[in-house]
Amino acid sequence: MNVKATLSPDDLARACADAMWKEDDASQGLGMEILQIRAGEAVMTMTVKPHMVNGHGIAHGGFIFLLADSTFAFACNSHNERAVAAQCNITFIRPGKLGDRLVATAREISRTGRSGIYDVRVTVDETAIAELRGHSRTIGGAWVPAAATDAKAR
Template sequence: MAVTAKATWTPDALARACADAMWREDRASQGLGMEITAIGPGHATLAMTIQPHMVNGHGIAHGGFIFTLADSAFAFACNSHNERTVAAQGNITFIRPGKLGDRLVAEAREISRSGRSGIYDVRVSAGDSVIAEFRGHSRSIGGTLVATGQIDDPTK
C-alpha cells in the first residue's frame, strides 16, 4: 500500500479496514469458527456453525455461544466508523433453540449513534428461524482502529 498525507476513504472501505484490524486480534471469534460475511458503516453480519462442543445438556446450543456470536456482530458494527468502541450493555432474548450443525447468522444494524453512545440491534437466525434478538448499547472510548491519514483506500 502506498503511503500518502491525504488519503480518502469511502465509508465501506473504512468499515472493512476497521473490521480487518479488529479481526487480526480477535482470537475468540476465530477460535469459535466465526466469519465476517458482510460489513459496512453501522452494520455487520457474522456467521458460525454450531459444533459438538457448543451443545449443552439439553442437546441444543448453549446460550453463551449464541450471545457471543451476537455480541461479536455488535462489536464489528459499532466499530465500523473507526472510533474505538466497547459494549456498555447487552441484552438477549432467546426465541428458538439452535441445534447441532445449524449455521447461525447474526445481522447487526445501527439504530442510533450520537456523541459517544450508540444502540444496535442484532438478529440471530438459522435459515428462516429467528434464534435470538440482541440489543446492545455502545460507548466510544477514544482513539481509532485505522490511521486514515496515512494509508490509501485499498479500493482506489
C-alpha cells in the same frame, strides 16, 4: 496517505473490521466468519459444534450470545472509533441445534456522541432464534490511524 479521502464509509468500515479481526482471537477461535461489513452494519456466521451444545442437546445460549456480541462489536467499530459494549440484552426465541449455521445481522439504530444502540438478529436459515440489543460506548482511538489523523486535521 489520506485514507479518509480515498475510502467510502463502507470501505472504511471494512478496513476497521480487517484491523479488528487481526486482534480478535475469541471470534476466530470459535470459527466465526465475517460475511459482510458496512458502516454501522455487520453480518457474521458460526456453525454450532459439539462443544457448543448443552445438557438439553441444544446450542448453549452463551455461544449464541458470543456470536451476537461479536457481530455487534464489528458494527459499532465500523466508524473508525474504538467502541466497547456498555450493556447488552438478549432474548432467546428458538433453540439452535448441533450443526446449525447461525447468521447474526447487526444494524445501527442510533449513534450520538460516544453512545450507540445496535440491534442484532441471529437466524438459522430465515428463522430468528435470538435478538440482542446492544449499547456501545466509544473509548478513544482509531482502527485506521491515517483516517483518524485526517479527521483531526479538519
